[in-house]
Amino acid sequence: MRDIKNREDIYFLIDNFYKKLLSDDLVKHFFLDILKQNHLEQHLQIITDFWNGILFNSPDYKRNAMQPHLILNKSKPFKNEHFKRWLSHFTSSIDENFKGEKAEMAKTRALSIATIMEIKMTTNS
Ligand code: HEM
Numbered sequence: 342m343r344d345i346k347n348r349e350d351i352y353f354l355i356d357n358f359y360k361k362l363l364s365d366d367l368v369k370h371f372f373l374d375i376l377k378q379n380h381l382e383q384h385l386q387i388i389t390d391f392w393n394g395i396l397f398n399s400p401d402y403k404r405n406a407m408q409p410h411l412i413l414n415k416s417k418p419f420k421n422e423h424f425k426r427w428l429s430h431f432t433s434s435i436d437e438n439f440k441g442e443k444a445e446m447a448k449t450r451a452l453s454i455a456t457i458m459e460i461k462m463t464t465n466s
Pocket of ligand 1: 368371372375387388391404405406409410413419423424427450451454455458
């Protein structure tokens with residue numbers, strides 16, 4: 342198995358990750374608006390840009406990743422079990438396909454951002 346090496350690999354990873362999220366009854370309700378509006382492809386590209394920035398310092402993602410979650414949390418509360426499931430799908434999507442320094446970096450960063458996100462949600466709601 343090889344490491345994540347470019348944007349194409351990240352897209353492959355994210356596409357795989359979202360297949361797991363969208364077929365999981367515990368978390369799929371968060372994504373229904375995206376599906377309803379037919380925005381899945383656009384969303385996957387945004388998430389790919391985000392990770393391309395984290396792993397390869399690409400400047401393409403210039404938005405605020407925290408904001409849409411804080412807004413969504415008001416109508417669809419995020420609980421610890423959702424974060425745990427999100428992280429487990431993210432981690433398994435990586436482990437099933439990639440191995441190496443970037444693969445480890447992605448898992449570590451996902452855990453730290455998810456932890457911060459969860460804290461922000463419980464202090465803002
Ligand atoms: C329970 C866990 C999570 C769920 C259910 C979730 C769900 C979502 C949903 C539904 C959106 C679209 C929001 C919108 O456009 O209105 C979104 C956007 C996004 N999420 Fe998450 N998310 C979770 C955790 C995370 C974590 C931990 C990260 C980062 C490591 C992350 C990164 C992003 C990014 C970059 C966007 C795009 C924001 C933008 O529009 O610029 N998410 N997420």
